[in-house]
Amino acid sequence: MTTTQSQHTHRTGQLKALTILLITTTLIISSCTFDNEEVFFGNNLGCDTLDMSYTTHIVPIMETACNSCHLPSFPQGSVNTADYDGLSAVAASGSLVGSVWHMPGYSPMPFAQPQLDSCSMKRIAAWVNQGYPDN
DSSP states (O other): OOHHHHHHHHHHHHHHHHHHHHHHHHHHHHTOOOSOHHHHHOTTTTOOOSSOOIIIIIHHHHHHHTTTTOOTTSOGGGOOOSSHHHHHHHHHHTHHHHHHTTOTTSOOSSTTSOOOOHHHHHHHHHHHHTTOOOO
16 A cells, blocks of 8 residues: 555544544534423523512412412311411411421421422522511
């Protein structure tokens, strides 16, 4: 084999290796996609936690996730989430945030159900941190 043929064979090998590397890198990078907007854009996408309102933000969460078990007429665990007085007592004790965030030492809520979505949990925590206003 002549020197020119040897250089050509070496260069061809380098080009093949570079091509394989570029294709592999492109496939790896393009496979890193997010189907979950919350993961891709962060946890605050569309989740306003400023100036939480009991009526506007908290009541709908309680109606959807809590009130079926925690009504005043028969409150499971002696916890009433269906009115401000009942919910504010749970908020003041720390149990509301501890339970919905599934913190150690608290009963995870909703019971035997998936954890609330992160926006609902953040809104509850923000409402409690803002002094659980009755507004």
